[in-house]
Amino acid sequence: MSLATIAGQDVHVDDEGFMTEYDEWTEELGKQLATNIGIDMTDRHWDAIHFLRDDYKTENETATLRRVSSVGGIPTKELFQLFPKKPAKKMAYIAGLPKPVGCV
Amino acid sequence: MTALDTKPAVVPDFGDESEGRKICFICSKGNLDMAYPGLIMANGALGEGVEVHLFFTFWGMDMINKGTWDDLQFSMLGNTAMHMKGSTKHLPQGLGGLPGMTAFATGMLKKQIADLGVPEVPEFIQMLYDMGAHFWACKLSVDMMGLEKEDMFDGVEGIINVSEFIELSEDSQVVFI
Numbered sequence: 502m503s504l505a506t507i508a509g510q511d512v513h514v515d516d517e518g519f520m521t522e523y524d525e526w527t528e529e530l531g532k533q534l535a536t537n538i539g540i541d542m543t544d545r546h547w548d549a550i551h552f553l554r555d556d557y558k559t560e561n562e563t564a565t566l567r568r569v570s571s572v573g574g575i576p577t578k579e580l581f582q583l584f585p586k587k588p589a590k591k592m593a594y595i596a597g598l599p600k601p602v603g604c605v
Numbered sequence: 606m607t608a609l610d611t612k613p614a615v616v617p618d619f620g621d622e623s624e625g626r627k628i629c630f631i632c633s634k635g636n637l638d639m640a641y642p643g644l645i646m647a648n649g650a651l652g653e654g655v656e657v658h659l660f661f662t663f664w665g666m667d668m669i670n671k672g673t674w675d676d677l678q679f680s681m682l683g684n685t686a687m688h689m690k691g692s693t694k695h696l697p698q699g700l701g702g703l704p705g706m707t708a709f710a711t712g713m714l715k716k717q718i719a720d721l722g723v724p725e726v727p728e729f730i731q732m733l734y735d736m737g738a739h740f741w742a743c744k745l746s747v748d749m750m751g752l753e754k755e756d757m758f759d760g761v762e763g764i765i766n767v768s769e770f771i772e773l774s775e776d777s778q779v780v781f782i
Contacts, residue, residue, distance in 0.1 A: 503612060504612070505612050505613065505614035505615065506612075506613060506614060507614045512614075514614060514615065516615070517615065517617040517618075518614055518615035518616050518617045519617065537614070537616045538616065538617075538619060538621075539621070565722075566652055566736075567648075567722060567723075567724070567732070568722060570732075571722070571724075576735065577732055577735045577736055578735040578736070581735075581736060581737065585621075585654075586619065586620070586621060586654030587619050587620070587652065587653060587654045588652070589652050590617070590619060590652075591619060594617055594619075603722075604645055604648070604649055605645055605648055605721070605722065605723045605724075
């Protein structure tokens with residue numbers, strides 16, 4: 502873990518660049534993280550990110566794609582459109598959360 | 606905190622530039638416990654941005670046959686690894702032959718899978734389709750079982766023979782289940 506500067510703020514990140522401190526995240530940081538990986542945030546993107554953040558608070562682990570669709574109510578197909586190719590990891594990165602560990 | 610050096614943030618490599626990894630899963634079993642490995646691995650591969658094809662053959666056809674896919678069974682018989690959750694004691698094979706035991710074991714397995722938030726087979730297949738998986742049925746199996754395309758999951762792209770599958774899986778990793 503090390504400190505890195507994102508959107509002008511010093512935050513803790515792991516070796517891959519994922520933020521490691523839940524409380525350091527802000528929407529402004531999320532927006533910058535999204536820009537870093539070529540994603541232009543819309544309201545629908547934020548719905549997914551906020552679900553992930555809220556769900557982490559109660560579950561203490563990052564929601565899988567299945568959970569974002571079945572509990573968060575955002576269809577899987579749409580998640581692939583919003584966060585192409587690797588939606589689960591991209592969402593976790595933007596939300597300042599660890600990569601999901603669940604298989605499904 | 607002062608002991609840590611501040612560096613510009615590293616951006617993870619999500620492999621957006623890499624193209625071409627492709628995995629074909631051959632699903633040949635119609636038992637409930639053998640339906641899941643292919644579905645779960647396909648789900649993982651799709652989530653990693655891999656192109657995924659599922660080819661259903663022999664009893665694996667039951668996974669995409671709308672008449673059977675919600676009623677796959679799990680039997681203790683022939684499964685010498687069978688033990689209860691949390692126990693390492695294997696159950697006698699003779700138990701599996703008792704009337705109602707397959708239904709009981711199937712119910713138990715379904716519950717354990719559901720408790721993990723994993724969908725049942727029909728919903729799982731629809732989910733993989735929504736994630737972009739390609740579904741293929743084996744011509745020989747379709748003919749042998751007297752099936753029509755209408756009997757199968759609507760997302761099945763085609764009924765193909767082995768040579769077509771071999772063409773399809775060129776430059777692909779192939780997993781046989």
